[in-house]
Amino acid sequence: MYSSDISLGTCKIFSYNKSLGNFNVRNPPLKELAASFNFLVAGTEPGNFQLSTRASVYKHMATSLDLDERYKFDIIIPDVEVISQRIYTPTLIQEVIKGKVTAFHMEQNDFMIVGYFNNEEEATLRAWDLRKIRHLESFESQKFRKDIVQYIAKLPAKAQSFSVRWRNSSGEIQTLSITEQEKQLQVSPEIIVTCSGGHVLKFVPDTTILKSDNDKEPIQKLNMIWEVRTGLTSCRLIDTRNWLQCNYPSNGNWIFISAKQTKGDMKVPVVVQFCLTETSNTGSCYGYLEIDEYNPNQEEIKPPNPYIRLVHRMFTQKIPHSATIIQAMPYLPHYFLIVYQRREPDVIRPRPRFNLIVYDYHNTNHVNINIQSSPLCFMVPSGYIIMATDGFKDDIVYIPFPNLKSRGRLSRVNSTNSKQNRPKLQPDGANRIKVNRGPGGKRLKNPKGTKIDKRKHSSKIQYSVRDYDIDYDDEEDYDYDDFDEF
Numbered sequence: 001m002y003s004s005d006i007s008l009g010t011c012k013i014f015s016y017n018k019s020l021g022n023f024n025v026r027n028p029p030l031k032e033l034a035a036s037f038n039f040l041v042a043g044t045e046p047g048n049f050q051l052s053t054r055a056s057v058y059k060h061m062a063t064s065l066d067l068d069e070r071y072k073f074d075i076i077i078p079d080v081e082v083i084s085q086r087i088y089t090p091t092l093i094q095e096v097i098k099g100k101v102t103a104f105h106m107e108q109n110d111f112m113i114v115g116y117f118n119n120e121e122e123a124t125l126r127a128w129d130l131r132k133i134r135h136l137e138s139f140e141s142q143k144f145r146k147d148i149v150q151y152i153a154k155l156p157a158k159a160q161s162f163s164v165r166w167r168n169s170s171g172e173i174q175t176l177s178i179t180e181q182e183k184q185l186q187v188s189p190e191i192i193v194t195c196s197g198g199h200v201l202k203f204v205p206d207t208t209i210l211k212s213d214n215d216k217e218p219i220q221k222l223n224m225i226w227e228v229r230t231g232l233t234s235c236r237l238i239d240t241r242n243w244l245q246c247n248y249p250s251n252g253n254w255i256f257i258s259a260k261q262t263k264g265d266m267k268v269p270v271v272v273q274f275c276l277t278e279t280s281n282t283g284s285c286y287g288y289l290e291i292d293e294y295n296p297n298q299e300e301i302k303p304p305n306p307y308i309r310l311v312h313r314m315f316t317q318k319i320p321h322s323a324t325i326i327q328a329m330p331y332l333p334h335y336f337l338i339v340y341q342r343r344e345p346d347v348i349r350p351r352p353r354f355n356l357i358v359y360d361y362h363n364t365n366h367v368n369i370n371i372q373s374s375p376l377c378f379m380v381p382s383g384y385i386i387m388a389t390d391g392f393k394d395d396i397v398y399i400p401f402p403n404l405k406s407r408g409r410l411s412r413v414n415s416t417n418s419k420q421n422r423p424k425l426q427p428d429g430a431n432r433i434k435v436n437r438g439p440g441g442k443r444l445k446n447p448k449g450t451k452i453d454k455r456k457h458s459s460k461i462q463y464s465v466r467d468y469d470i471d472y473d474d475e476e477d478y479d480y481d482d483f484d485e486f
Helices: 054-060 142-147 407-415
Strands: 002-007 010-015 018-024 032-035 039-044 048-053 073-076 082-088 093-099 101-107 111-117 123-129 149-154 159-167 188-195 199-211 219-229 233-237 253-263 266-276 285-288 312-315 324-331 335-343 352-360 366-370 377-380 384-388 396-400 435-437 443-445
Touching: 010 039, 018 054, 032 101, 039 054, 039 101, 048 054, 101 159, 111 159, 111 188, 123 188, 149 199, 159 233, 188 233, 219 266, 253 324, 266 324, 266 335, 324 377, 335 377, 352 377
Parallel strands: 149 219, 219 285
Antiparallel strands: 002 010, 010 018, 032 039, 039 048, 048 073, 082 093, 101 111, 111 123, 123 149, 159 188, 188 199, 199 219, 233 253, 253 266, 266 312, 324 335, 335 352, 352 366, 377 384, 384 396, 435 443
16 A cells, blocks of 8 residues: 655555545645555644555445545544644635644554643653454444554653564564564564653553543553663664564664764764663663763762663764764674765755765774765665666666675775875885984985885784775765754
């Protein structure tokens, strides 16, 4: 199921190259639009969502262009904070009502999450488990709502991004596909949230039911089992759903985020990988990342619970401070790939430009691979880069990853991307000029006829390209004050 936003609250549904029909919402305009394995979701103001199943779309749109209201149902956030704004146009003054919804996520396994501010101005998380009603074709009766499980939790700050992981009964993380319908009902969700202020939270469902009615969704509580303070800003979770199992680190519960690190008066984009340790404690665990000597235990107002230091790794070299990180993915066993986006220095027509950086997990080597200016760039875990051509035709091309399975490949690529020619060093020192001191301490070269003695080879002297501080970036970094939120 594919969808695209047209305008005026109309969503046109496609199945590959075939148009199935229109999905019209009652209160335009559209604010959110997403599709999972079995659901299509359209969000409007203030905090209203209309949903329909894939079975309804395929059955009832065969004879009708527009999907009837009987085959859609609503999910309304009851306590969202509503604000009123006036929009001034040349012809009239319009009153617009908006809900303070800060983040939205629709997981492929039919699990919807919304972050918002409630009427008491508290940051709140609500989630809906829709897996038990995925087979329905009509929603005229309200009895189906008792099969929707709703979760709620309070957040310390504004929600910025979400991610869901699925664990089986033995505690292993499962990666599910659309064909595994039975397995999807046998796993439990694990919700990861990033909040403003550098907070990363992890929630699991509680079996306690807070509220349950016959024709309404039962509401359950979410228990926070981890709180991590990163000391960074603008934290966003990196999507790991499409990673291959062979590329996912299996030696721990790893979390990947993109964030901004403050350096002087600039905020530099970084990618951070950290591990949540497995603990036997039934309550909440608290941790922090020691970045720039950050330690919440040393603050003036000490936290009620001590924070433990977590193992982490940060990738930050050669990423311009005006760039936006689009995608990141391990390429095991040795490399980590990052795609970032920035604009070309074109005042008349600024265009997005993508760059691919390859990092070595085992040392600080990296190579910057420039990709042509393109409105699309996406890494496929199977080893290809999907991008659009820079022309008049809407063509999509597949570019294979560079041959990086061997660790020596990175050093060879690195040695050919420098701006200047590297000196040809010889271990015996034959390329060095021998000088002597004349009267008065003045440095003089030997006469042309003087024979220069070669230095004897010493086992303590080793030459390496890493001993020279050479800028490997062929592109200049440009400053854009208004590009942080691009």
